Amino acid sequence: MPFESPYPPVSIPEIDLWSFLFERKSKPFTDSKEIFTDSETGRCYTFGDLRSASLEFGNGIQSLWNWQRGDVMAFYTPNSIDTPPIMLGLLWAGGISSPANPLYTEHELTFQLRDSGAKAVATQLAHLEITRKAAKAAGIPEDRIILLGDQRDPSGKFRHFSDIQSPTATGHKKAVAVGAHGDLAFLVYSSGTTGLPKGVCLTHRNVIANILQMSTVDGLYFHPYGGLDGKGDKGLGITPFFHIYGLVCCVMAFIYLGWELVSMSRFDIERACQLIEKHKLSFAYVPPPVILAFSKHPVVDKYDLTSMRMLHSGAAPLTPELATSLWNRLKIAVKQGYGLSETSPVATLQLPHEWGKFMGSVGKLLPNMQAKLVDPDEEKEVAEGQPGELWLKGPNVFQGYLNLPDNTAATMSPDGYFKTGDIFVVDKHGNLTCVDRLKELIKYKGFQVPPAELEGILLGHSDIVDAGVIGIEDKEQATEVPRAYVVMKPGVATDAAKGKEITEWLASLTAPHKKLRGGLRFVKEIPKSPSGKILRRVLRDQARQESKA
Numbered sequence: 001m002p003f004e005s006p007y008p009p010v011s012i013p014e015i016d017l018w019s020f021l022f023e024r025k026s027k028p029f030t031d032s033k034e035i036f037t038d039s040e041t042g043r044c045y046t047f048g049d050l051r052s053a054s055l056e057f058g059n060g061i062q063s064l065w066n067w068q069r070g071d072v073m074a075f076y077t078p079n080s081i082d083t084p085p086i087m088l089g090l091l092w093a094g095g096i097s098s099p100a101n102p103l104y105t106e107h108e109l110t111f112q113l114r115d116s117g118a119k120a121v122a123t124q125l126a127h128l129e130i131t132r133k134a135a136k137a138a139g140i141p142e143d144r145i146i147l148l149g150d151q152r153d154p155s156g157k158f159r160h161f162s163d164i165q166s167p168t169a170t171g172h173k174k175a176v177a178v179g180a181h182g183d184l185a186f187l188v189y190s191s192g193t194t195g196l197p198k199g200v201c202l203t204h205r206n207v208i209a210n211i212l213q214m215s216t217v218d219g220l221y222f223h224p225y226g227g228l229d230g231k232g233d234k235g236l237g238i239t240p241f242f243h244i245y246g247l248v249c250c251v252m253a254f255i256y257l258g259w260e261l262v263s264m265s266r267f268d269i270e271r272a273c274q275l276i277e278k279h280k281l282s283f284a285y286v287p288p289p290v291i292l293a294f295s296k297h298p299v300v301d302k303y304d305l306t307s308m309r310m311l312h313s314g315a316a317p318l319t320p321e322l323a324t325s326l327w328n329r330l331k332i333a334v335k336q337g338y339g340l341s342e343t344s345p346v347a348t349l350q351l352p353h354e355w356g357k358f359m360g361s362v363g364k365l366l367p368n369m370q371a372k373l374v375d376p377d378e379e380k381e382v383a384e385g386q387p388g389e390l391w392l393k394g395p396n397v398f399q400g401y402l403n404l405p406d407n408t409a410a411t412m413s414p415d416g417y418f419k420t421g422d423i424f425v426v427d428k429h430g431n432l433t434c435v436d437r438l439k440e441l442i443k444y445k446g447f448q449v450p451p452a453e454l455e456g457i458l459l460g461h462s463d464i465v466d467a468g469v470i471g472i473e474d475k476e477q478a479t480e481v482p483r484a485y486v487v488m489k490p491g492v493a494t495d496a497a498k499g500k501e502i503t504e505w506l507a508s509l510t511a512p513h514k515k516l517r518g519g520l521r522f523v524k525e526i527p528k529s530p531s532g533k534i535l536r537r538v539l540r541d542q543a544r545q546e547s548k549a
Protein backbone atom coordinates (compact mmCIF):
# COMPACT_ATOMS: atom_id res chain seq x y z
CA MET A 1 0.00 0.00 0.00
CA PRO A 2 1.31 3.47 -0.79
CA PHE A 3 1.86 5.53 2.33
CA GLU A 4 0.91 9.13 2.92
CA SER A 5 2.55 12.01 4.70
CA PRO A 6 1.55 11.97 8.38
CA TYR A 7 1.08 15.75 8.30
CA PRO A 8 -2.15 17.56 7.45
CA PRO A 9 -2.14 18.84 3.87
CA VAL A 10 -1.15 22.41 3.12
CA SER A 11 -3.17 24.51 0.74
CA ILE A 12 -1.22 25.75 -2.26
CA PRO A 13 -2.37 29.07 -3.66
CA GLU A 14 -2.85 29.43 -7.41
CA ILE A 15 -0.41 32.27 -7.77
CA ASP A 16 3.03 32.99 -9.25
CA LEU A 17 6.16 32.84 -7.10
CA TRP A 18 6.85 36.60 -7.10
CA SER A 19 3.32 37.40 -5.93
CA PHE A 20 3.41 34.55 -3.42
CA LEU A 21 6.50 36.07 -1.78
CA PHE A 22 5.78 39.78 -2.14
CA GLU A 23 2.01 40.23 -2.16
CA ARG A 24 1.02 38.35 0.96
CA LYS A 25 -1.95 39.89 2.70
CA SER A 26 -0.27 39.62 6.06
CA LYS A 27 3.18 38.60 7.10
CA PRO A 28 4.68 38.50 10.58
CA PHE A 29 7.56 40.87 9.78
CA THR A 30 7.89 44.32 8.28
CA ASP A 31 9.35 45.46 4.97
CA SER A 32 12.46 46.63 6.82
CA LYS A 33 13.31 43.08 7.93
CA GLU A 34 16.84 42.24 6.76
CA ILE A 35 16.81 39.13 4.55
CA PHE A 36 20.15 38.84 2.68
CA THR A 37 23.38 40.23 4.13
CA ASP A 38 26.76 39.98 2.40
CA SER A 39 29.24 38.45 4.85
CA GLU A 40 32.16 40.47 3.51
CA THR A 41 30.77 43.96 2.85
CA GLY A 42 27.75 43.98 5.18
CA ARG A 43 25.61 45.12 2.25
CA CYS A 44 22.04 44.02 2.84
CA TYR A 45 18.65 43.62 1.14
CA THR A 46 15.62 44.03 3.34
CA PHE A 47 12.32 42.45 2.32
CA GLY A 48 11.21 45.84 0.93
CA ASP A 49 14.50 46.25 -0.97
CA LEU A 50 14.07 42.84 -2.56
CA ARG A 51 10.60 43.71 -3.70
CA SER A 52 11.60 47.03 -5.26
CA ALA A 53 14.93 45.83 -6.71
CA SER A 54 13.24 42.87 -8.36
CA LEU A 55 10.49 45.06 -9.79
CA GLU A 56 13.05 47.45 -11.21
CA PHE A 57 15.06 44.65 -12.75
CA GLY A 58 12.00 42.96 -14.25
CA ASN A 59 10.92 46.28 -15.63
CA GLY A 60 14.41 46.93 -17.00
CA ILE A 61 14.67 43.71 -18.99
CA GLN A 62 11.20 44.22 -20.39
CA SER A 63 12.02 47.66 -21.71
CA LEU A 64 15.63 46.99 -22.73
CA TRP A 65 15.39 43.45 -24.07
CA ASN A 66 11.67 43.05 -24.63
CA TRP A 67 11.80 40.09 -22.23
CA GLN A 68 9.04 37.58 -22.95
CA ARG A 69 7.20 35.03 -20.89
CA GLY A 70 9.17 31.76 -21.00
CA ASP A 71 12.54 33.36 -21.84
CA VAL A 72 15.39 31.73 -19.89
CA MET A 73 18.18 33.56 -18.09
CA ALA A 74 21.20 31.62 -16.86
CA PHE A 75 23.09 32.47 -13.66
CA TYR A 76 26.80 31.66 -13.53
CA THR A 77 27.90 33.09 -10.22
CA PRO A 78 29.02 32.17 -6.71
CA ASN A 79 26.57 33.09 -3.95
CA SER A 80 25.78 36.78 -4.10
CA ILE A 81 23.05 38.74 -2.38
CA ASP A 82 22.27 40.24 -5.81
CA THR A 83 21.14 36.87 -7.17
CA PRO A 84 17.74 36.81 -5.37
CA PRO A 85 16.49 40.22 -6.60
CA ILE A 86 17.64 39.53 -10.16
CA MET A 87 16.01 36.09 -10.20
CA LEU A 88 12.80 37.40 -8.75
CA GLY A 89 12.74 40.29 -11.22
CA LEU A 90 13.19 37.76 -13.97
CA LEU A 91 10.22 35.75 -12.64
CA TRP A 92 8.15 38.93 -12.37
CA ALA A 93 8.83 39.51 -16.07
CA GLY A 94 7.66 35.96 -16.88
CA GLY A 95 11.18 34.53 -17.26
CA ILE A 96 12.72 31.23 -16.16
CA SER A 97 15.90 31.00 -14.12
CA SER A 98 18.58 28.43 -14.96
CA PRO A 99 21.46 28.51 -12.46
CA ALA A 100 24.83 26.89 -13.29
CA ASN A 101 27.79 25.97 -11.11
CA PRO A 102 30.28 28.90 -11.27
CA LEU A 103 33.15 26.41 -11.39
CA TYR A 104 31.88 24.91 -14.63
CA THR A 105 34.36 24.93 -17.48
CA GLU A 106 33.54 26.69 -20.73
CA HIS A 107 32.46 23.36 -22.19
CA GLU A 108 30.06 22.60 -19.29
CA LEU A 109 28.57 26.08 -19.28
CA THR A 110 28.12 26.05 -23.06
CA PHE A 111 26.16 22.82 -22.76
CA GLN A 112 23.74 24.33 -20.23
CA LEU A 113 23.34 27.63 -22.11
CA ARG A 114 22.56 25.78 -25.32
CA ASP A 115 20.35 23.14 -23.79
CA SER A 116 18.29 25.62 -21.77
CA GLY A 117 18.02 28.02 -24.70
CA ALA A 118 19.17 30.85 -22.42
CA LYS A 119 18.70 34.34 -23.82
CA ALA A 120 20.89 36.12 -21.25
CA VAL A 121 23.46 35.33 -18.55
CA ALA A 122 24.10 36.96 -15.19
CA THR A 123 27.64 36.56 -13.90
CA GLN A 124 30.44 38.27 -11.97
CA LEU A 125 33.56 40.00 -13.25
CA ALA A 126 35.83 37.11 -12.21
CA HIS A 127 33.75 34.74 -14.36
CA LEU A 128 33.39 36.99 -17.37
CA GLU A 129 35.95 35.32 -19.62
CA ILE A 130 34.36 31.88 -19.48
CA THR A 131 30.90 33.43 -19.74
CA ARG A 132 31.87 35.34 -22.88
CA LYS A 133 33.24 32.25 -24.59
CA ALA A 134 30.31 30.03 -23.61
CA ALA A 135 27.75 32.72 -24.52
CA LYS A 136 29.40 33.11 -27.92
CA ALA A 137 29.29 29.37 -28.51
CA ALA A 138 25.61 29.33 -27.50
CA GLY A 139 24.71 32.31 -29.70
CA ILE A 140 23.94 34.73 -26.84
CA PRO A 141 24.88 38.32 -27.81
CA GLU A 142 27.45 40.06 -25.58
CA ASP A 143 25.00 42.78 -24.56
CA ARG A 144 22.92 40.05 -22.91
CA ILE A 145 25.71 39.32 -20.42
CA ILE A 146 25.20 41.28 -17.21
CA LEU A 147 27.29 41.56 -14.08
CA LEU A 148 26.24 41.39 -10.45
CA GLY A 149 28.16 41.76 -7.20
CA ASP A 150 30.42 44.61 -6.12
CA GLN A 151 32.77 44.74 -9.09
CA ARG A 152 31.97 46.47 -12.34
CA ASP A 153 33.62 45.97 -15.70
CA PRO A 154 36.46 48.54 -15.81
CA SER A 155 36.15 48.74 -19.60
CA GLY A 156 32.48 49.66 -19.24
CA LYS A 157 31.54 47.19 -21.98
CA PHE A 158 29.48 44.85 -19.83
CA ARG A 159 26.59 46.36 -17.91
CA HIS A 160 26.03 45.89 -14.22
CA PHE A 161 22.51 44.72 -13.44
CA SER A 162 21.85 47.96 -11.57
CA ASP A 163 22.38 49.85 -14.85
CA ILE A 164 19.48 47.89 -16.27
CA GLN A 165 17.08 48.50 -13.40
CA SER A 166 14.48 51.09 -14.23
CA PRO A 167 11.65 52.66 -12.27
CA THR A 168 8.64 50.47 -11.94
CA ALA A 169 6.07 52.87 -13.27
CA THR A 170 5.98 51.50 -16.83
CA GLY A 171 6.42 47.80 -16.03
CA HIS A 172 3.93 45.09 -16.76
CA LYS A 173 4.01 41.99 -14.66
CA LYS A 174 3.76 39.08 -17.05
CA ALA A 175 0.82 36.86 -16.34
CA VAL A 176 2.16 33.34 -15.92
CA ALA A 177 0.08 30.19 -15.99
CA VAL A 178 -0.02 28.95 -12.42
CA GLY A 179 -1.97 25.68 -12.40
CA ALA A 180 -0.72 22.15 -11.82
CA HIS A 181 1.16 22.19 -15.13
CA GLY A 182 1.72 25.92 -15.31
CA ASP A 183 4.75 27.96 -16.36
CA LEU A 184 8.27 27.12 -15.32
CA ALA A 185 10.13 29.14 -12.72
CA PHE A 186 13.39 27.15 -12.57
CA LEU A 187 15.31 25.00 -14.97
CA VAL A 188 17.98 23.29 -12.88
CA TYR A 189 20.30 20.59 -14.18
CA SER A 190 20.49 17.04 -12.86
CA SER A 191 21.55 13.76 -14.42
CA GLY A 192 18.52 12.06 -12.86
CA THR A 193 18.88 8.31 -12.73
CA THR A 194 21.14 7.93 -15.76
CA GLY A 195 23.13 9.70 -18.46
CA LEU A 196 24.08 13.35 -18.90
CA PRO A 197 22.72 16.41 -17.07
CA LYS A 198 19.15 17.23 -18.06
CA GLY A 199 17.00 20.31 -17.53
CA VAL A 200 14.63 19.64 -14.63
CA CYS A 201 11.42 21.61 -15.28
CA LEU A 202 10.03 23.15 -12.08
CA THR A 203 6.93 25.31 -12.17
CA HIS A 204 5.98 28.25 -9.97
CA ARG A 205 3.52 25.90 -8.28
CA ASN A 206 6.16 23.21 -7.65
CA VAL A 207 8.38 25.72 -5.85
CA ILE A 208 5.59 27.42 -3.88
CA ALA A 209 4.35 23.98 -2.80
CA ASN A 210 7.78 22.99 -1.56
CA ILE A 211 8.31 26.23 0.36
CA LEU A 212 4.99 25.66 2.12
CA GLN A 213 5.53 21.93 2.65
CA MET A 214 8.96 22.35 4.21
CA SER A 215 8.25 25.46 6.24
CA THR A 216 5.16 23.85 7.71
CA VAL A 217 7.21 20.93 9.04
CA ASP A 218 10.19 23.01 10.15
CA GLY A 219 7.72 25.47 11.66
CA LEU A 220 6.61 22.80 14.14
CA TYR A 221 9.80 23.47 16.00
CA PHE A 222 11.52 26.31 14.22
CA HIS A 223 8.58 28.54 14.64
CA PRO A 224 9.17 30.90 11.75
CA TYR A 225 9.08 33.96 13.91
CA GLY A 226 10.81 32.38 16.92
CA GLY A 227 14.55 32.14 16.60
CA LEU A 228 16.90 33.41 19.22
CA ASP A 229 15.50 36.87 19.67
CA GLY A 230 11.90 36.51 18.54
CA LYS A 231 12.80 37.98 15.15
CA GLY A 232 13.19 34.73 13.26
CA ASP A 233 16.23 32.60 12.65
CA LYS A 234 19.46 33.92 11.26
CA GLY A 235 21.08 31.53 8.85
CA LEU A 236 24.54 30.93 7.49
CA GLY A 237 24.32 31.10 3.69
CA ILE A 238 26.98 28.67 2.52
CA THR A 239 24.89 26.27 0.48
CA PRO A 240 25.20 27.23 -3.19
CA PHE A 241 22.31 29.23 -4.58
CA PHE A 242 22.93 27.59 -7.97
CA HIS A 243 21.92 24.19 -6.57
CA ILE A 244 18.25 23.47 -5.90
CA TYR A 245 18.99 23.00 -2.17
CA GLY A 246 20.33 26.54 -1.70
CA LEU A 247 17.99 28.05 -4.27
CA VAL A 248 14.76 26.93 -2.61
CA CYS A 249 15.72 26.24 1.03
CA CYS A 250 18.04 29.21 1.55
CA VAL A 251 16.89 31.83 -0.95
CA MET A 252 13.15 31.37 -1.48
CA ALA A 253 12.17 29.93 1.91
CA PHE A 254 14.15 32.59 3.79
CA ILE A 255 12.24 35.34 1.99
CA TYR A 256 8.96 33.61 2.77
CA LEU A 257 9.82 33.10 6.44
CA GLY A 258 11.40 36.51 6.89
CA TRP A 259 14.63 34.97 8.15
CA GLU A 260 18.00 36.62 7.62
CA LEU A 261 20.72 34.84 5.65
CA VAL A 262 24.35 35.91 5.96
CA SER A 263 25.69 34.93 2.56
CA MET A 264 29.16 33.50 1.94
CA SER A 265 30.52 33.17 -1.58
CA ARG A 266 32.70 30.17 -0.70
CA PHE A 267 32.95 27.85 2.28
CA ASP A 268 35.77 28.37 4.74
CA ILE A 269 35.33 26.83 8.17
CA GLU A 270 37.11 29.58 10.10
CA ARG A 271 35.20 32.33 8.30
CA ALA A 272 31.95 30.42 8.93
CA CYS A 273 32.76 30.28 12.68
CA GLN A 274 33.59 34.00 12.73
CA LEU A 275 30.26 34.81 11.10
CA ILE A 276 28.28 32.60 13.49
CA GLU A 277 29.93 34.34 16.45
CA LYS A 278 29.62 37.85 15.03
CA HIS A 279 26.02 37.66 13.76
CA LYS A 280 24.80 35.16 16.39
CA LEU A 281 23.62 32.84 13.65
CA SER A 282 21.17 30.18 14.77
CA PHE A 283 20.61 27.82 11.82
CA ALA A 284 22.00 26.59 8.51
CA TYR A 285 21.03 24.26 5.70
CA VAL A 286 24.24 22.43 4.78
CA PRO A 287 25.58 19.23 3.19
CA PRO A 288 27.34 16.55 5.34
CA PRO A 289 30.96 17.70 4.70
CA VAL A 290 30.14 20.99 6.46
CA ILE A 291 28.89 18.99 9.46
CA LEU A 292 32.21 17.14 9.32
CA ALA A 293 34.17 20.40 9.38
CA PHE A 294 32.24 21.66 12.43
CA SER A 295 32.66 18.38 14.25
CA LYS A 296 36.36 17.82 13.53
CA HIS A 297 38.24 20.99 12.55
CA PRO A 298 40.51 22.35 15.34
CA VAL A 299 39.79 26.00 14.47
CA VAL A 300 36.20 25.62 15.68
CA ASP A 301 37.39 25.69 19.31
CA LYS A 302 38.45 29.33 18.99
CA TYR A 303 34.89 30.58 18.51
CA ASP A 304 31.67 30.92 20.47
CA LEU A 305 29.09 29.00 18.46
CA THR A 306 26.47 28.77 21.20
CA SER A 307 23.95 30.78 19.17
CA MET A 308 23.71 27.89 16.66
CA ARG A 309 20.68 25.92 17.78
CA MET A 310 20.53 23.35 15.01
CA LEU A 311 21.97 22.43 11.62
CA HIS A 312 20.06 20.75 8.82
CA SER A 313 21.88 18.25 6.62
CA GLY A 314 20.76 17.25 3.14
CA ALA A 315 21.96 16.42 -0.38
CA ALA A 316 23.99 13.34 0.65
CA PRO A 317 23.91 10.72 3.43
CA LEU A 318 24.67 11.78 6.99
CA THR A 319 25.86 8.99 9.26
CA PRO A 320 24.63 8.76 12.88
CA GLU A 321 28.32 8.78 13.92
CA LEU A 322 28.85 12.18 12.36
CA ALA A 323 25.68 13.63 13.89
CA THR A 324 26.73 12.26 17.28
CA SER A 325 30.25 13.62 17.01
CA LEU A 326 28.93 17.14 16.33
CA TRP A 327 26.58 16.89 19.29
CA ASN A 328 29.35 15.65 21.57
CA ARG A 329 31.66 18.46 20.56
CA LEU A 330 29.39 21.49 20.26
CA LYS A 331 25.96 20.42 21.53
CA ILE A 332 24.54 21.35 18.14
CA ALA A 333 21.82 18.99 16.93
CA VAL A 334 21.65 17.95 13.27
CA LYS A 335 18.39 17.01 11.64
CA GLN A 336 18.27 15.53 8.19
CA GLY A 337 16.23 15.90 5.04
CA TYR A 338 16.14 14.15 1.71
CA GLY A 339 15.15 15.29 -1.70
CA LEU A 340 16.11 15.79 -5.29
CA SER A 341 16.14 18.48 -7.94
CA GLU A 342 13.05 16.71 -9.31
CA THR A 343 11.11 17.29 -6.04
CA SER A 344 11.90 21.02 -5.83
CA PRO A 345 13.87 19.66 -3.73
CA VAL A 346 12.61 18.59 -0.28
CA ALA A 347 10.65 15.32 -0.05
CA THR A 348 11.23 14.33 3.58
CA LEU A 349 12.30 16.12 6.74
CA GLN A 350 13.21 14.91 10.16
CA LEU A 351 11.24 16.67 12.86
CA PRO A 352 13.67 18.88 14.73
CA HIS A 353 12.90 17.36 18.13
CA GLU A 354 13.24 13.83 16.72
CA TRP A 355 16.77 14.22 15.41
CA GLY A 356 18.31 12.13 18.20
CA LYS A 357 15.51 9.60 18.37
CA PHE A 358 15.65 8.43 14.76
CA MET A 359 19.28 9.12 13.89
CA GLY A 360 20.25 8.17 10.37
CA SER A 361 16.68 8.62 9.16
CA VAL A 362 15.80 11.42 6.74
CA GLY A 363 12.43 11.83 8.46
CA LYS A 364 8.89 11.61 7.23
CA LEU A 365 7.21 12.53 3.97
CA LEU A 366 6.27 16.18 3.61
CA PRO A 367 2.59 17.20 3.59
CA ASN A 368 0.63 16.48 0.37
CA MET A 369 3.03 13.67 -0.61
CA GLN A 370 2.49 9.95 -1.16
CA ALA A 371 5.14 7.26 -1.56
CA LYS A 372 5.73 3.61 -2.33
CA LEU A 373 8.75 1.37 -1.86
CA VAL A 374 9.07 -0.74 -4.98
CA ASP A 375 11.16 -3.66 -6.16
CA PRO A 376 12.80 -2.01 -9.18
CA ASP A 377 12.95 -5.20 -11.26
CA GLU A 378 9.38 -6.34 -10.69
CA GLU A 379 7.96 -2.82 -10.30
CA LYS A 380 5.85 -4.16 -7.42
CA GLU A 381 5.71 -2.85 -3.89
CA VAL A 382 8.06 -4.63 -1.50
CA ALA A 383 6.83 -6.47 1.58
CA GLU A 384 6.57 -4.48 4.81
CA GLY A 385 9.94 -3.69 6.34
CA GLN A 386 11.86 -4.53 3.15
CA PRO A 387 14.06 -2.08 1.24
CA GLY A 388 12.73 -0.78 -2.06
CA GLU A 389 13.12 2.06 -4.54
CA LEU A 390 11.34 5.17 -3.32
CA TRP A 391 8.60 6.38 -5.66
CA LEU A 392 7.07 9.76 -4.93
CA LYS A 393 3.96 11.73 -5.77
CA GLY A 394 3.12 15.30 -4.76
CA PRO A 395 2.68 18.90 -5.89
CA ASN A 396 6.45 19.46 -5.70
CA VAL A 397 7.25 16.74 -8.27
CA PHE A 398 8.71 18.20 -11.48
CA GLN A 399 7.08 18.35 -14.91
CA GLY A 400 9.74 16.39 -16.79
CA TYR A 401 13.17 16.79 -18.35
CA LEU A 402 13.40 19.57 -20.91
CA ASN A 403 12.92 18.27 -24.45
CA LEU A 404 13.51 14.67 -23.31
CA PRO A 405 10.13 12.90 -23.33
CA ASP A 406 11.72 9.43 -23.30
CA ASN A 407 13.79 10.16 -20.20
CA THR A 408 10.75 11.70 -18.55
CA ALA A 409 8.59 8.69 -19.38
CA ALA A 410 11.26 6.31 -18.06
CA THR A 411 11.33 8.08 -14.73
CA MET A 412 7.56 8.18 -14.18
CA SER A 413 5.43 5.13 -13.35
CA PRO A 414 2.15 4.52 -15.19
CA ASP A 415 0.28 5.53 -12.02
CA GLY A 416 2.06 8.87 -11.83
CA TYR A 417 4.87 8.26 -9.33
CA PHE A 418 8.36 9.67 -9.80
CA LYS A 419 11.04 6.97 -9.47
CA THR A 420 13.84 8.44 -7.35
CA GLY A 421 16.54 5.84 -7.99
CA ASP A 422 17.25 5.71 -4.23
CA ILE A 423 16.64 2.67 -2.03
CA PHE A 424 14.89 3.21 1.29
CA VAL A 425 13.35 1.41 4.22
CA VAL A 426 10.47 2.83 6.26
CA ASP A 427 9.70 2.16 9.93
CA LYS A 428 6.29 1.94 11.58
CA HIS A 429 6.36 5.67 12.41
CA GLY A 430 6.83 6.61 8.75
CA ASN A 431 10.52 7.48 9.17
CA LEU A 432 12.44 6.81 5.98
CA THR A 433 16.08 5.76 5.88
CA CYS A 434 18.14 5.75 2.69
CA VAL A 435 20.12 2.52 2.48
CA ASP A 436 21.51 2.51 -1.05
CA ARG A 437 21.48 4.21 -4.43
CA LEU A 438 20.17 2.36 -7.43
CA LYS A 439 20.96 5.03 -9.98
CA GLU A 440 24.31 5.90 -11.49
CA LEU A 441 24.77 9.22 -9.75
CA ILE A 442 27.87 10.03 -7.67
CA LYS A 443 27.59 12.79 -5.07
CA TYR A 444 30.80 14.63 -4.18
CA LYS A 445 30.05 16.78 -1.11
CA GLY A 446 26.43 17.10 -2.26
CA PHE A 447 27.37 18.02 -5.86
CA GLN A 448 26.31 15.77 -8.69
CA VAL A 449 28.95 13.91 -10.67
CA PRO A 450 27.22 12.02 -13.49
CA PRO A 451 29.42 8.96 -14.28
CA ALA A 452 28.16 8.90 -17.88
CA GLU A 453 29.52 12.40 -18.40
CA LEU A 454 33.03 11.45 -17.23
CA GLU A 455 32.91 8.20 -19.22
CA GLY A 456 31.97 10.18 -22.35
CA ILE A 457 34.94 12.51 -21.89
CA LEU A 458 37.35 9.64 -21.14
CA LEU A 459 36.25 7.84 -24.31
CA GLY A 460 37.25 10.96 -26.24
CA HIS A 461 40.90 10.39 -25.20
CA SER A 462 42.82 8.87 -28.10
CA ASP A 463 44.51 6.20 -25.90
CA ILE A 464 41.33 4.95 -24.17
CA VAL A 465 39.07 2.27 -25.64
CA ASP A 466 36.62 1.84 -22.79
CA ALA A 467 35.83 3.44 -19.43
CA GLY A 468 33.55 3.01 -16.42
CA VAL A 469 33.19 5.45 -13.52
CA ILE A 470 31.83 4.74 -10.04
CA GLY A 471 31.68 6.50 -6.70
CA ILE A 472 33.65 5.16 -3.78
CA GLU A 473 33.29 6.13 -0.16
CA ASP A 474 35.77 8.53 1.41
CA LYS A 475 34.98 8.22 5.11
CA GLU A 476 37.47 10.89 6.17
CA GLN A 477 35.77 13.53 4.05
CA ALA A 478 32.23 12.15 4.63
CA THR A 479 31.58 11.96 0.91
CA GLU A 480 31.76 9.81 -2.18
CA VAL A 481 34.57 10.42 -4.69
CA PRO A 482 34.66 9.43 -8.38
CA ARG A 483 36.97 6.64 -9.54
CA ALA A 484 37.56 5.69 -13.18
CA TYR A 485 38.31 2.26 -14.59
CA VAL A 486 39.85 2.51 -18.06
CA VAL A 487 40.87 0.09 -20.79
CA MET A 488 43.82 1.39 -22.81
CA LYS A 489 44.65 0.76 -26.47
CA PRO A 490 47.07 -2.15 -26.87
CA GLY A 491 50.67 -1.06 -26.46
CA VAL A 492 49.87 2.14 -24.52
CA ALA A 493 51.56 2.50 -21.12
CA THR A 494 49.47 1.70 -18.04
CA ASP A 495 51.79 3.11 -15.38
CA ALA A 496 51.40 5.79 -12.72
CA ALA A 497 52.64 8.53 -15.07
CA LYS A 498 49.99 7.68 -17.65
CA GLY A 499 47.32 7.55 -14.93
CA LYS A 500 48.37 11.02 -13.75
CA GLU A 501 48.35 12.37 -17.29
CA ILE A 502 44.79 11.16 -17.93
CA THR A 503 43.56 12.34 -14.52
CA GLU A 504 44.98 15.82 -15.14
CA TRP A 505 43.63 15.92 -18.67
CA LEU A 506 40.14 15.05 -17.44
CA ALA A 507 40.39 17.63 -14.64
CA SER A 508 41.19 20.34 -17.19
CA LEU A 509 37.87 19.66 -18.92
CA THR A 510 35.54 19.51 -15.91
CA ALA A 511 34.52 21.45 -12.81
CA PRO A 512 36.70 20.65 -9.75
CA HIS A 513 34.04 18.52 -8.01
CA LYS A 514 34.29 15.99 -10.87
CA LYS A 515 38.04 15.31 -10.36
CA LEU A 516 38.98 11.63 -10.05
CA ARG A 517 39.67 11.92 -6.32
CA GLY A 518 39.04 8.18 -5.98
CA GLY A 519 41.83 7.43 -8.46
CA LEU A 520 42.13 5.80 -11.85
CA ARG A 521 42.58 2.08 -12.40
CA PHE A 522 43.77 0.37 -15.59
CA VAL A 523 41.76 -2.75 -16.35
CA LYS A 524 41.53 -5.26 -19.20
CA GLU A 525 37.79 -4.85 -19.65
CA ILE A 526 34.78 -3.03 -18.24
CA PRO A 527 32.15 -5.47 -16.95
CA LYS A 528 28.98 -5.12 -19.03
CA SER A 529 25.55 -6.70 -19.22
CA PRO A 530 24.55 -8.53 -22.43
CA SER A 531 22.83 -5.33 -23.56
CA GLY A 532 26.09 -3.39 -23.12
CA LYS A 533 25.23 -1.57 -19.87
CA ILE A 534 28.16 -1.01 -17.54
CA LEU A 535 27.80 -3.25 -14.48
CA ARG A 536 28.70 -0.64 -11.92
CA ARG A 537 27.82 -2.93 -9.08
CA VAL A 538 30.63 -5.29 -10.19
CA LEU A 539 33.06 -2.38 -10.24
CA ARG A 540 31.85 -1.27 -6.81
CA ASP A 541 32.37 -4.81 -5.45
CA GLN A 542 35.88 -4.79 -6.92
CA ALA A 543 36.57 -1.47 -5.21
CA ARG A 544 35.32 -2.84 -1.89
CA GLN A 545 37.56 -5.91 -2.23
CA GLU A 546 40.50 -3.67 -3.05
CA SER A 547 39.92 -1.46 -0.01
CA LYS A 548 39.76 -4.54 2.24
CA ALA A 549 42.98 -6.02 0.81
Ligand code: 4UW
Pocket (backbone or CB within 6 Å): 190, 244, 245, 249, 285, 312, 313, 314, 315, 316, 317, 318, 336, 337, 338, 339, 340, 341, 342, 345, 346, 347, 348, 349, 362, 420, 421, 422, 434, 437, 441, 443, 446, 447, 448
Ligand atom coordinates in the same frame (compact mmCIF):
# COMPACT_ATOMS: atom_id res chain seq x y z
N1 4UW B 1 20.67 11.12 2.22
C1 4UW B 1 21.15 10.39 1.18
C2 4UW B 1 20.13 12.34 2.02
C3 4UW B 1 20.08 12.85 0.69
C4 4UW B 1 20.63 12.04 -0.35
C5 4UW B 1 19.84 13.86 -1.22
O1 4UW B 1 21.40 17.24 -6.53
P1 4UW B 1 20.11 16.54 -6.28
O2 4UW B 1 19.16 16.44 -7.39
O3 4UW B 1 19.27 17.22 -5.11
C6 4UW B 1 19.71 17.43 -3.84
C7 4UW B 1 18.72 17.87 -2.87
C8 4UW B 1 19.08 18.28 -1.62
C9 4UW B 1 18.20 18.35 -0.48
C10 4UW B 1 17.09 17.69 -0.44
C11 4UW B 1 16.17 17.73 0.70
C12 4UW B 1 16.62 18.41 1.86
O4 4UW B 1 16.00 18.39 2.97
C13 4UW B 1 17.74 19.08 1.77
O5 4UW B 1 17.97 19.79 2.86
C14 4UW B 1 16.96 20.81 3.10
C15 4UW B 1 18.54 19.04 0.65
O6 4UW B 1 20.86 17.24 -3.52
O7 4UW B 1 20.49 15.10 -5.76
C16 4UW B 1 19.51 14.17 -5.39
C17 4UW B 1 20.16 12.94 -4.84
O8 4UW B 1 20.98 13.27 -3.72
C18 4UW B 1 20.96 12.20 -2.78
C19 4UW B 1 20.00 11.14 -3.34
O9 4UW B 1 20.72 10.15 -4.03
C20 4UW B 1 19.16 11.96 -4.30
O10 4UW B 1 18.58 11.19 -5.33
N2 4UW B 1 20.47 12.71 -1.49
N3 4UW B 1 19.59 13.97 0.10
N4 4UW B 1 19.70 13.04 3.05
N5 4UW B 1 21.16 10.82 -0.10
